[in-house]
Amino acid sequence: MSPRLRHALCPDEHRARSVLFGANTQGAGFSESARGRSDAPRTLFTADFMRDADNESPSLTESLEDGAGLFDAGNLPVEGLAVPAQLSVVRDRFASLFLRGQRAIGVGGDHHIKYAALAAVSDVFEDCGVVYVDAHPDCVQSDALAFDSILHHAWKLPHVRPERTSLFGIRQVNAREREGLREWKPGVIHAVEVVERGLPAVLDSMVAQLGGVRRVFVSVDLDGLAPHEVPAVEAPYPGGPTFRELLVLLRGLARRYELVGLDVSEFIPELDPARLTALVTARLVKEFAALPSPG
């Protein structure tokens, strides 16, 4: 039996405002980093490490709220499934929560959770914006669905558009990804802009770029954040925004958009002996679940 996040105090999924689930998707491949070359199986389920860390070191949210509106649904049964079946299970879970008007929070797992979540966004919403927090643009124009081509494939879905997607925290781009950026032309907020222009200006340009959307989905690859705070990822790269800066951004987005959901990927528990990455993930989940809706 998996642990449950004790902070998630809502006893009934159907009455919850936000629903958390783990989805240990596998098979999107590993990055080109030295750590990423390992073929060692990844620990199942990463969401459980987040739950354990938060249960041992609990906290209310920044605004001193408990998790009365958050239900923890445990983990989806994706172990041992082929990739198409994993994608289908995760996509259906996100979509059913979107259809019920609940905020869906999925903790992976590798990059396949991102594609499944964006496929559900496309299934349910015609004009939802996407904020994609990542050090990398994941837009290589390759026929295979993999860690570096998630957005290339997502932008081929009927209702996920590059002009309604904002990449935040970008700072490690290879030549193939640069080609993808030139082809698709999404919004890009480089990591340095957070300091150079400041978060209020960054938020303003993100809002201007996303256009008239009312809803936004947030996809977080943990390597998008600063590796001194979030070290337990496959491809850490220096110079990212801090968790605090991401939280300020999310609070600004929540004043303007209905935040329909969140996915979090690339947390590798065996690289997290101090549980720092687990605690950042838990805090992200708790704060996201408690963010208000506009007006």
Ligand SMILES: [Mn+2]
């Ligand atoms: Mn990444």
